[in-house]
Amino acid sequence: MKSIEEQLAIIKRGVVELISEDELAAKLKEGRPLRVKWGADPSAPDIHFGHSVILHKLRQFQDLGHRVIFVIGDFTARIGDPSGQSKTRKQLTPEEVEQNAQTYKEQVFKVLDKNATEVAYNHNWLSKLNMNEIFELLSKYTVSRMLERDDFMNRFEKERPISIHEFLYPLVQGYDSVEVKADVEVGGTDQKFNMLVGRELQRDYKGKSQVTLVMPQVVITMPLLEGTDGVQKMSKSLGNYIGVTEPPSEIYGKIMSISDTLMRRYYELLTEVPLGEVKAMHPKQAKQRLARTLVARFYSDQAAAAAEAEFESVFKEGKLPQEIELISLPKKEMNIVDLLAETKLAASRTDARRLIRQGGVSVNEQIVKDDKLSVNLSGERLIKVGKRKFLRIRHG
């Protein structure tokens, strides 16, 4: 096992806050595997690189010999976490939650070590609480303290709605920490408040029931990763995300299209590569290495190499991708506008005309200038829209 100092150095990379370092050091000194909690709200079935910042941190803990307690908030998902939300999140049905939780598990183990992970569903204990216990839990916090919280405050000031039940979320999540006897909890900065509540509840519940914690959990907040636009946080709804299940070529391409500034950020939060090394490299080389590293993590070295070769060929040398989807259409001859709309290469017929007018459409490498062009489909035709949409079409 590595020394305390070495462990701390690894753990501290990229974190925003570590509350507190002394406590963490003390826990590490005990020499036992720590129980590192990560709570996930199964409302978004697709894990993206933003989540993987935290997963990566958890993996580091595992590599240091600690255990991850993956708490699936199947119960809390039905409440809806207010964190960072500008409006009330919709509540999910039990079926949706279950399905999402499964997907979550599959994806999480692309990063986490399955053997060092415990999976827990919080309905197992939350659904058993009786009214007395719920009131006991509620009595441990006050409305004004709840309102101190940034995101509630923001919503309050922006005159956005806050539902009462959302107040329950931090308490319930904090209670999870009591139940799973967490030594450490890792989450996004948006989770700081919830995690701190966990600390306090662990203290409050100490001695009660079977809980015997020496020290309440250490809280580690990780930054919210900026999305591919480099400004807003990565999220599915903003469309600026890279999903861990996306094909290698997509991941590679998306990484290559991020800005240089963002690249350094991704290096820091998603890899172990020393940042000095990155600085010394040519930006494009560095970005390619990042793209390779990340594709390799979710797929394989071969997949990464293939994605890189393809990328170079298509975008540097202007060649065609290795694999282009081939579809068959019933007609032998079609107007280009109909064709684009039919194949969804353009959002609408108007959009198709627009793209043609702007010189963004080509058939067999010939730029289409006339939107009345009739495309003969007796042979295979290659349609290209913009720089990255390719499709082979034939009659059949």
Next chain:
RNA sequence: GGAGAGAUAGCAAAGUGGUUAAAUGCACCUGACUGUAAAUCAGGCGGCUUAUGCCUUCGGAGGUUCGAAUCCUCCUCUCUCCA
């Protein structure tokens, strides 16, 4: 329970009877330049047709008017203040 404010396109935000398919910014799309980077420039950004129009949009439903996002009524939702 009482008084008031507000709901406009992906988001933010103008517009208070016609010249508004609806300013502006962001996001997004296409082209140029590149390292498919950033920055910049040009264009676009409801739909259907074409270059002439037509149709559908401003929380929902009705109404007034030659004509409404703009006025009236009701409904839904949100917020503020008072209790």
